Amino acid sequence: MKAEHINPFIRALINGFDTMLSCKVTRGEIHLKGDPQTKFEISGIIGLSGKAVGTVVVALSESVALKAASAMLMDEYTEINDDVVDAVGEMANIVAGAAKAELAEFDMSVSLPNVITGKGHDVRFPSNVTPLCVPFECPWGELAIEVGLAPAPAEAGSMATAGLA
Amino acid sequence: MKAEHINPFIRALINGFDTMLSCKVTRGEIHLKGDPQTKFEISGIIGLSGKAVGTVVVALSESVALKAASAMLMDEYTEINDDVVDAVGEMANIVAGAAKAELAEFDMSVSLPNVITGKGHDVRFPSNVTPLCVPFECPWGELAIEVGLAPAPAEAGSMATAGLA
Numbered sequence: 521m522k523a524e525h526i527n528p529f530i531r532a533l534i535n536g537f538d539t540m541l542s543c544k545v546t547r548g549e550i551h552l553k554g555d556p557q558t559k560f561e562i563s564g565i566i567g568l569s570g571k572a573v574g575t576v577v578v579a580l581s582e583s584v585a586l587k588a589a590s591a592m593l594m595d596e597y598t599e600i601n602d603d604v605v606d607a608v609g610e611m612a613n614i615v616a617g618a619a620k621a622e623l624a625e626f627d628m629s630v631s632l633p634n635v636i637t638g639k640g641h642d643v644r645f646p647s648n649v650t651p652l653c654v655p656f657e658c659p660w661g662e663l664a665i666e667v668g669l670a671p672a673p674a675e676a677g678s679m680a681t682a683g684l685a
Numbered sequence: 686m687k688a689e690h691i692n693p694f695i696r697a698l699i700n701g702f703d704t705m706l707s708c709k710v711t712r713g714e715i716h717l718k719g720d721p722q723t724k725f726e727i728s729g730i731i732g733l734s735g736k737a738v739g740t741v742v743v744a745l746s747e748s749v750a751l752k753a754a755s756a757m758l759m760d761e762y763t764e765i766n767d768d769v770v771d772a773v774g775e776m777a778n779i780v781a782g783a784a785k786a787e788l789a790e791f792d793m794s795v796s797l798p799n800v801i802t803g804k805g806h807d808v809r810f811p812s813n814v815t816p817l818c819v820p821f822e823c824p825w826g827e828l829a830i831e832v833g834l835a836p837a838p839a840e841a842g843s844m845a846t847a848g849l850a
Contacts, residue, residue: 567732567740567796575732575797602812609811631732631796632740632814632833638806643799646774647767668797 521574521669523550525623526652529576529667532618536611537658541591545663548655553645553666560664561585562600563636563643564612568620570628574669576619577643577651578612580661587660600637609633615665626669686739686834688715690788691817694741694832697783701776702823706756710828713820718810718831725829726750727765728801728808729777733785735793739834741784742808742816743777745826752825765802774798780830791834 530547537543560579568574580588586597589607597604612633620628636643643666645651651668695712702708725744733739745753751762754772762769777798785793801808808831810816816833 565730565799567734569732569734569794569796573795573797575799577799605809606812609809629734629794629837630738631734632738632835633811634730634740634742635809635811636801636806637809638803641801641803641806643801644770644774645799646797647771649797670797672794 521650521652521667523652525669526550526654526665526667528619528622529615529665530654531622532615533578533656533665535618536614537588540614541588543588543591543658543660545656545658548657550652550654553651553653559640559642560662561637561639562604562608563641564608564610564633565636565643566609566612566616566633567631568616568626568628568669569631569672570620570626571672572623572626572628572669573672574628574649574667575645576612576616577666578608578615578663579643579666580608580611580663583661584658584663605635605637608635686815686817686832688817690834691715691819691830691832693784693787694780694830695819696787697780698743698821698830700783701779702753705779706753708753708756708823708825710821710823713822715817715819718816718818724805724807725827726802726804727769727773728806729773729798730801730808731774731777731781731798732796733781733791733793733834734796734837735785735791736837737788737791737793737834738837739793739814739832740810741777741781742831743773743780743828744808744831745773745828748826749823749828770800770802773800
């Protein structure tokens with residue numbers, strides 16, 4: 521994927537946190553996924569498919585997940601429960617939904633979010649995909665997004681046409 | 686989702702293991718996801734979207750992942766590395782691809798697989814989705830699939846038409 525394709529996801533995350541949660545997040549540098557990698561406690565993950573296929577991972581430290589869910593659901597959460605899981609899934613949904621609208625040339629639709637919990641979990645991509653990662657900081661702690669996009673299998677011959685290579 | 690919608694995924698897993706890996710798997714009972722839940726070491730996860738949206742999780746014990754990757758790639762793997770991760774992602778891809786072909790009425794396309802590693806990880810679904818789980822046994826150990834399907838957001842009004850309710 522081209523580095524520019526991650527920009528809509530970055531904007532979607534910053535805007536989502538700002539408008540929905542009144543939380544200012546600051547982005548770090550785009551980098552390739554690799555070790556050493558910060559491990560997060562909870563990750564929202566959602567698939568995209570159309571002329572390109574991909575996934576977006578919104579990875580949150582526990583403190584960010586709890587504060588974000590508390591702000592989103594106007595309640596106070598102190599542990600990861602079903603509500604927090606739903607809030608994290610919804611964040612992944614919002615980021616993917618806003619980004620796909622900007623990436624209209626790929627005509628993608630979003631699937632259903634899943635949320636991964638468990639300290640030390642790692643979300644990995646197929647080795648033929650090069651996911652781009654962006655770390656963020658906010659007053660609640662650290663978070664990151666990881667985005668992998670590839671040409672859709674039927675479109676693999678038109679990789680250049682799809683603008684992915 | 687209707688219980689019958691999981692059948693194509695069950696058939697796809699059994700056929701995939703049989704034809705690709707020469708491994709006979711035996712299925713257990715379909716059940717709703719809930720505690721206590723067997724935890725698996727590695728999970729392949731892939732999104733589907735179209736007239737319905739959903740995800741398929743293929744969850745494997747470490748021994749099944751290693752033996753399956755060894756059979757698929759004709760090598761011998763003794764630890765979870767990039768090749769094993771790719772093989773598990775490919776399994777999720779194969780199961781989702783074969784099942785979506787049978788569920789033609791939902792006109793779904795598959796996204797990119799992700800693979801979750803880390804002992805004790807849990808793959809959770811949004812609370813408004815009721816994923817169905819099926820455990821399997823094979824000579825290599827235990828595995829399971831979890832499938833959650835929901836009407837696509839734009840199609841939510843035609844849930845009955847889409848055959849999901």
